[in-house]
Amino acid sequence: MRLRYIELFHAVLTTGSLTGAANLLNISQPAASKALQQAEQQLGFALFSRVRGRLLPTEQALLLRQRIEKIIQELNELQRLTANMSLTDSCPLRVTCTPALAQSLVPDAVTLLRKIFPGTSVELFTQHSAVMCESLLLHETDIGLTLQDTGRQNLCREPLCRGQVMVIAPPDWWSVAELKRPLPITALAGQPMIGIAVQDALGNMLQSHLAQLSPAPRTPVRVQTYQLAHSLVAQGEGLALVDPFTARRDGGKAVQMRPLDLRMDVVLYAIYRPDSPLNAVQKRFLGLVRQLAQRLLATV
Amino acid sequence: MRLRYIELFHAVLTTGSLTGAANLLNISQPAASKALQQAEQQLGFALFSRVRGRLLPTEQALLLRQRIEKIIQELNELQRLTANMSLTDSCPLRVTCTPALAQSLVPDAVTLLRKIFPGTSVELFTQHSAVMCESLLLHETDIGLTLQDTGRQNLCREPLCRGQVMVIAPPDWWSVAELKRPLPITALAGQPMIGIAVQDALGNMLQSHLAQLSPAPRTPVRVQTYQLAHSLVAQGEGLALVDPFTARRDGGKAVQMRPLDLRMDVVLYAIYRPDSPLNAVQKRFLGLVRQLAQRLLATV
DNA sequence: GCAGGGCCACAACCTTCAGTTATGCAAGTC
DNA sequence: GACTTGCATAACTGAAGGTTGTGGCCCTGC
Structure with missing residues (x-):
């Protein structure tokens, strides 16, 4: 044929x-x-x-x-x-990240990098994790940044920093005193929540935790990205469990956030092909991302 | 490209x-x-x-x-x-089976079938299980007969009959009195055994049982098919764990056999594509196989 | 050192086949 | 009944893929 x-x-x-x-x-x-x-x-x-x-x-x-x-x-x-492959090495830094990281972390890192290497050209993509792996394997990009636990694929995975799962809520939801303390997961029972789409590994895991509460939280709205969840929470639609980067969006003004009391971290991973070692610019970039991420997560 | x-x-x-x-x-x-x-x-x-x-x-x-x-x-x-697909329906019965079943069960069933439907043309193949699935999915054959637990593939699987794992040994290995009783697996500790290649699911499972014995049985020789194991046992090379069909080869003259005392059956499966339902000849053939198999396994 | 063989590249020529435009025909639609 | 839509046929064209013949390079063995 x-x-x-x-x-x-x-x-x-x-x-x-x-x-x-x-x-x-x-x-x-x-x-x-x-x-x-x-x-x-x-x-x-x-x-x-x-x-x-x-x-x-x-x-x-x-x-x-x-x-x-x-x-x-x-x-x-x-x-x-x-x-x-034919346009190999045309660009020293081609990065793809999930929407949550594209909000500020990655652009900030790029800005810093371009101060260090002014001439560098950069290509940025935002993709969800499955597409991200594909894109890396097909040499469309060289580095992926994600909060997902993208197992199996034959790609290197390097943890850059760890953070906590955060609960975000509309303004004035919690008292100032409460904000300091982690929120026990049981406090979410019966609450109105914005759900994260099933394909998200982290969201999925959290979902199974929530399902065990009684009464189970109500999740009338389900969204694909953490950003959408953030926006809906800011508009008073309910609470949401999100990664610590999304929680701190806009300097944490639009929503309130509290860490969730949970024995599970959110990990920021860099993933890349095992065959092609990272060049100097790429390594430096990852260093900047790590540094920025750690600094960001240190803020309340 | x-x-x-x-x-x-x-x-x-x-x-x-x-x-x-x-x-x-x-x-x-x-x-x-x-x-x-x-x-x-x-x-x-x-x-x-x-x-x-x-x-x-x-x-x-x-x-x-x-x-x-x-x-x-x-x-x-x-x-x-x-x-x-272009030569579809050219042959009403195309069967593939594992070597163990090709010894006598399948040929006998074909002989019987051709007495019932004298004009029928038949195509027989012997293949190992992985190849068998491929062959079925590619419409090269219509029915597969195997003792393996061929999971996952989107193929129908119909159990035809169940039997016991048998231990075979060179002649005069056991006394006539012993032959009646199932052999406890612990009796295999330290014995010389003929191993079955790793790709065999059943062999694999048995292997892990044997590995727990102490002293573990010696398996200096490892073979791909049960038939080879049978021949080697007949030549006095050691014991072997085989399916009940292979054990009864040659009317059970060349080797001694005893059931293994094990909470696990050997199952004879017919597998076929889910989309194309079996025709009358094929159904009758499976009936004959089942009947023959049950009769064979009833003999000591 | 030289003859020979294996392997790849180039040149000139030929055939085939995938593509074109133009046209016809059947069936559904208004 | 006019119109549209969709597939098939016919005659023609050009490029792609094939051929044979030849030459250069490198290794090998005498």
Whole structure:
């Protein structure tokens, strides 16, 4: 089965028509038509049945679908990888971080770095953890910064600093005296909370803790990022459990925060490929991030 | 990156030379040379450095290697699948089983089946479990018979019958009186044993039981299939733990056997694809296998 | 040191096939 | 019944991929 046929098959399935597929592949409709016929002839069975002038995938086609889509995806990844490899070393510092860290930590670190190395060019991305790993493996970026426990992948993981899970609340929720003390998790029972989407490892873990409370906290709203949670809390929608960086956003003015009394730290990790050792600029950058993070977490 | 280039890259890496690659792909050496240059030009970096007239993969090439080989493999699987799909329903009964079952159970069942359906054509394979799953998923065969606990794969698994793990020994190892009783596992301590290769799930499980004995049994010889173990035991090389079908090979003349006293059964499974329901012949075949197996296991 | 063989690159030429435009036909839509 | 949408066919074109022939480089063995 020629790659050409595979692409065409995929294009027809995604667009739903041969004409659409032809457009997707930037070829004319007759070219697509001919190619599809050749593919079917070579295979020995029909991929689509022509019913009332339309293409309808056959049973066999549906059996092939998953495999073909997997191959297409891997070819795309290969494409991305080779594209990035050809422009290797074009940029000394390519960093991706989660949205929570993109708020101030990473930009601040970049600013500091560019004072030390004025000429340096920098590329920044914000991505969620799964995409981040992919991006690193495909050489699109060189360093990832995340609060997630991104296991398994064959990537190096270096802890930069540790912090506490924080509870944030609308202004004037707690008294000044209370703010000093960690909040016992039981105090969250029955409270209105902003939930974090399931794909988040930390959020997931916290969620299972919360589920054991009785009455369980109400989480009518669920968001993907800690930043959204922060904003909603600031607007009085409820409490939220967030990382210590998000909690300190805006200098901690918009919301109140208290550490959660929990035997579990939030860890800021730097992740990178094991094969390519970090260069001097990258190492210095990580040093700055660590320094800034520690200083930030020291503030109340 | 064109598929053509991918194949060429792979061929060069496996054969070690451009000429070899050209032969592998059934093209002339200059064609391969030109294609490789085009590939490198399109990529923007060299895949091989020409040193002393030879091709030496560059660092980048090695980074691509794994991904490319994965794609090649998946393309091959797709090829196999489509090849099998085009000759669909050509044969009503295509069965694959492990070597232990190919000894007598499966051939006997086929003989019986062909008395019931005289005209039926049958295809038999013997494969180890991992390959068996692959073969089923690629529509090369329709039914697999195995004693392994082939989990995860999205294949149906139907237990046909249960038996006991058997200990086999050279003739006259045990007294006639002993033969009736199950052998306690502790009796194997310090005994010379024939081991089963690690990839076997059952063998693996037994191995971990044996390892806890003290003194642990000696397993100087390790074999891949139960049949080999049987032959070695018959030649007096030691004891072996085998499935109940292998134990009864040759009518149980060449070796002595005793059930092992163990809270774990050997299960004979039929596995098949969930999407394609079994036809009448296939169902009848499984019925025969079950019947034969139960009868066989009832004998001492 | 020189002949020979293995391996890669270049050149000139040829064939095939994927692409094009133009057109036809069937079926649904208003 | 006119119009639109979508697939198939026909005739043509160009580029890509193939061929053979040749030359240079390097190692090897006499």
